Amino acid sequence: MDFDLSGIEKDLQTAAREFAEGEFTDVAQEYDAKEEFPMDIWRKACELGFIGTFIKEEYGGAGLGFMSMILIMEQFWRVDPGIGNIVLAAFGNEAIQQFGTEDQRKTYLPLAPAGKAIWGCAVTEPNAGSDIFNVSTTAVKDGNEYVINGNKMFITNGTVASHLIVFCITNPNGKDRTKRYSFFIVETDRPGFEATKLRGKMGIRASDTAELSFSNLRVPSKSLIGEVEGEGFKQVMYTFNINRLFAAAQGVGIAQGAIEKAIGHISKREVFGNTLSSYQGVQFMIAEMATRIEVARNMLYKAGWLIDNGRFNPKLVAMAKLFAGETGVYVCNEALQLHGGYGYLEEYGIGRLYRDAKIVEIYEGAREIEKITIAREILGREK
Numbered sequence: 555m556d557f558d559l560s561g562i563e564k565d566l567q568t569a570a571r572e573f574a575e576g577e578f579t580d581v582a583q584e585y586d587a588k589e590e591f592p593m594d595i596w597r598k599a600c601e602l603g604f605i606g607t608f609i610k611e612e613y614g615g616a617g618l619g620f621m622s623m624i625l626i627m628e629q630f631w632r633v634d635p636g637i638g639n640i641v642l643a644a645f646g647n648e649a650i651q652q653f654g655t656e657d658q659r660k661t662y663l664p665l666a667p668a669g670k671a672i673w674g675c676a677v678t679e680p681n682a683g684s685d686i687f688n689v690s691t692t693a694v695k696d697g698n699e700y701v702i703n704g705n706k707m708f709i710t711n712g713t714v715a716s717h718l719i720v721f722c723i724t725n726p727n728g729k730d731r732t733k734r735y736s737f738f739i740v741e742t743d744r745p746g747f748e749a750t751k752l753r754g755k756m757g758i759r760a761s762d763t764a765e766l767s768f769s770n771l772r773v774p775s776k777s778l779i780g781e782v783e784g785e786g787f788k789q790v791m792y793t794f795n796i797n798r799l800f801a802a803a804q805g806v807g808i809a810q811g812a813i814e815k816a817i818g819h820i821s822k823r824e825v826f827g828n829t830l831s832s833y834q835g836v837q838f839m840i841a842e843m844a845t846r847i848e849v850a851r852n853m854l855y856k857a858g859w860l861i862d863n864g865r866f867n868p869k870l871v872a873m874a875k876l877f878a879g880e881t882g883v884y885v886c887n888e889a890l891q892l893h894g895g896y897g898y899l900e901e902y903g904i905g906r907l908y909r910d911a912k913i914v915e916i917y918e919g920a921r922e923i924e925k926i927t928i929a930r931e932i933l934g935r936e937k
């Protein structure tokens with residue numbers, strides 16, 4: 555067994571860490587307070603090749619597989635999760651690469667790495683989150699076009715995206731409910747599109763989140779992802795699984811950032827005549843945090859490595875996402891505790907991580923949904 559990252563992966567990890575430390579640190583609090591997508595930092599990230607690294611070289615990417623995205627996401631989230639979500643500028647491109655027609659791959663995949671597009675993946679609706687079978691946005695064929703009507707909720711990059719992939723129902727009466735849905739590529743400058751920014755999020759405030767409305771929005775038939783209707787459910791499951799890995803990387807990254815802040819604080823802070831780090835009770839807290847991070851990272855890297863080597867394991871992906879999400883929340887909580895009252899002040903940055911961490915337990919399949927997936931894989935679908 556070889557647990558080492560490749561030379562390219564190590565270089566990418568170092569570059570991502572240096573970029574995040576250099577570009578995010580001083581402005582993180584400001585972007586969080588303004589709830590603003592960091593356009594300038596996203597542009598630099600594109601120039602330096604951090605966006606869409608999984609996209610194959612023939613389609614304008616670096617062809618470095620999903621592990622590369624995991625490593626970048628982890629390092630970005632280690633410094634600041636809100637800004638770190640610029641990695642999601644290629645959100646949905648994994649579905650186009652896997653299921654799109656050759657024409658779609660050639661047309662759309664080069665855009666995100668080149669900084670010519672920001673993407674979003676619109677699945678969730680006001681009444682369809684965990685239960686995506688409840689999606690009611692319709693796409694109805696009309697000649698050589700589809701007409702899309704409906705609303706989407708909580709869509710990352712919603713107001714800054716130039717392109718979306720939109721999950722719609724195309725055959726509402728289909729007997730097999732897994733064949734009722736299709737994904738469409740939608741340019742957001744089409745008439746009938748409206749995005750409303752959701753302000754007042756608890757965390758990841760520099761990451762844009764929006765409510766979307768599609769009102770008689772027309773796309774050409776060739777915007778349907780793939781060759782035929784009804785493949786959307788299979789495509790969304792694949793997309794979720796890849797993005798669950800990225801979410802797990804977020805959990806590991808934020809936990810790593812929080813433990814480093816805690817170690818920095820307890821090494822300097824003197825209480826009862828000694829540094830906090832000299833007390834065994836505090837040392838045990840650090841040991842517990844570090845152990846959980848190690849377990850979460852190992853599961854994540856194994857799941858990522860398996861996908862890049864053609865051995866996709868949905869149970870392990872769900873486990874990695876579940877455990878990394880819980881680890882992020884746990885470690886940020888403990889790290890804030892170790893900061894005492896200073897942790898409660900914005901300027902120490904740990905409070906922001908504490909707020910940011912929770913999202914990993916909610917999106918890309920909430921904690922309970924990951925447990926349902928794991929249990930189904932173990933016990934079988936019918937049990």
Ligand SMILES: Cc1cc2nc3c(=O)[nH]c(=O)nc-3n(C[C@H](O)[C@H](O)[C@H](O)COP(=O)(O)OP(=O)(O)OC[C@H]3O[C@@H](n4cnc5c(N)ncnc54)[C@H](O)[C@@H]3O)c2cc1C
Pocket residue numbers: 674675676677678682683684685707708709710711755758763913916917918919920921922923
């Ligand atoms: C900041 C942010 C960004 C997001 N970005 C995107 C995006 O880019 N694209 C997108 O499509 N969506 C996005 N989402 C939506 C996100 O994926 C959903 O919020 C999530 O899937 C949960 O759906 P819900 O909010 O409708 O909760 P619900 O489905 O109403 O669930 C509520 C709670 O009940 C639990 N629950 C549900 N069913 C069961 C059950 N059978 N047994 C036990 N417990 C259950 C859930 O785990 C959850 O904890 C985003 C959300 C947020 C907050």
